[in-house]
Amino acid sequence: MASPSSDELLGTFVPIAVYWIYSGIYVMLGDLNQYRLHTKAEEETKNVVSKGTVVKGVLVQQAFQVAVSLLLFTFMSGDSGVLLPQPSFPVIILQFVVAMVVVDTWQYFMHRFMHINKFLYKHIHSKHHSLVVPYAFGALYNHPLEGLILDTIGGVLSFLISGMTPRTAIFFFSFATIKTVDDHCGLWLPGNLLHVFFNNNSAYHDIHHQLYGTKYNFSQPFFITWDKILGTHMPYSLEKRKEGGFEARPIKKID
Ligand SMILES: [Zn+2]
Ligand SMILES: [Zn+2]
Numbered sequence: 001m002a003s004p005s006s007d008e009l010l011g012t013f014v015p016i017a018v019y020w021i022y023s024g025i026y027v028m029l030g031d032l033n034q035y036r037l038h039t040k041a042e043e044e045t046k047n048v049v050s051k052g053t054v055v056k057g058v059l060v061q062q063a064f065q066v067a068v069s070l071l072l073f074t075f076m077s078g079d080s081g082v083l084l085p086q087p088s089f090p091v092i093i094l095q096f097v098v099a100m101v102v103v104d105t106w107q108y109f110m111h112r113f114m115h116i117n118k119f120l121y122k123h124i125h126s127k128h129h130s131l132v133v134p135y136a137f138g139a140l141y142n143h144p145l146e147g148l149i150l151d152t153i154g155g156v157l158s159f160l161i162s163g164m165t166p167r168t169a170i171f172f173f174s175f176a177t178i179k180t181v182d183d184h185c186g187l188w189l190p191g192n193l194l195h196v197f198f199n200n201n202s203a204y205h206d207i208h209h210q211l212y213g214t215k216y217n218f219s220q221p222f223f224i225t226w227d228k229i230l231g232t233h234m235p236y237s238l239e240k241r242k243e244g245g246f247e248a249r250p251i252k253k254i255d
Contacts, residue, residue: 004073007083007166012069015173016062022181023136035187036245037206038133043186046132054131054141064144068152084165092168099158099172100222106154108226112218114146131184134202134209139184179221188238188246200224203248207234212254 004012031040038046049057086092114125124143131138140147155176159169182194183205195201200219208217216234219227227233236248 002074004070005083005166007170008069008073011166011169011173012066012073014170015177016066018174018177019058019062019140019181020137022178023139023185026136026181026185026187032187032189033244035189037186037188037203037248039241039243039245043133043135048130048132049141051137054138057127057141058137061140061142061144061147065147065152068148072152072156084167086165086167092164095162095164095168096172096175099162099164100176102158102161103154103176104219104222104226106157107150107220108218108230110150110154111220112232115214115218129209129214132209132211134184134186134206136181136185139181176221183221198222203236203238203246206248207236207250212250215255216250 033040087095111125114120124146127143128141128146131141140151142150155173158172162172164172179194179198182192183200183202185202186206188203192201200221200223204217204224205220207213213234216232217224217227218232219225224233234254235251237251238246239249241247
């Protein structure tokens with residue numbers, strides 16, 4: 001048993017700060033009607049929870065995650081205080097990619113299972129889907145058990161399998177947080193660099209949040225590979241709305 005190192009503490013708390021800072025930037029950008037994937041009216045009628053409830057729900061789930069992470073570090077840490085040397089930059093990049101693949105694989109199967117299993121959907125995952133029109137700070141509006149299964153266990157697996165240091169993990173978990181918030185921002189902003197590098201983006205995930213889309217686009221948060229391999233990929237076209245903004249429309253027939 002050891003107390004968590006400073007890097008482990010940073011790896012726990014920095015992604016939470018990043019979550020609120022990055023989603024706070026989206027709040028400050030305002031409504032941006034010309035880039036929205038849904039109108040404000042749709043947001044008000046389709047979302048069944050208030051923003052206050054969402055903020056509280058995210059804070060509860062983050063508190064739960066902090067508690068679990070600190071417990072894990074306390075019981076799993078090696079020699080506390082001994083700083084592991086950082087490997088070379090190419091090795092760090094490789095560890096990042098391995099960790100992305102591990103998180104994606106874990107989350108795809110767990111996420112899909114939460115849709116297939118009616119009990120898990122009703123009691124756990126439906127909470128995330130109460131936001132039919134996603135927005136940035138609702139990205140982690142999840143049941144705490146979903147946070148534990150998808151995010152915490154997925155995070156631990158990616159950390160262990162990639163072999164990254166706790167210092168690299170601060171950056172990796174912060175990046176994964178940014179990606180998740182961005183995928184829920186509800187906007188199609190020109191020049192979004194994440195859209196250049198990843199096909200899994202706000203429009204792709206928006207399809208999954210629609211009532212017709214819950215059998216498609218389970219992949220998250222980085223790639224769309226598992227959806228493509230396992231036939232759950234729903235391509236979309238981005239159409240301009242007459243009220244302003246865009247609409248992500250499925251291209252394939254919905255089953
Ligand atoms: Zn889902
Ligand atoms: Zn989502």
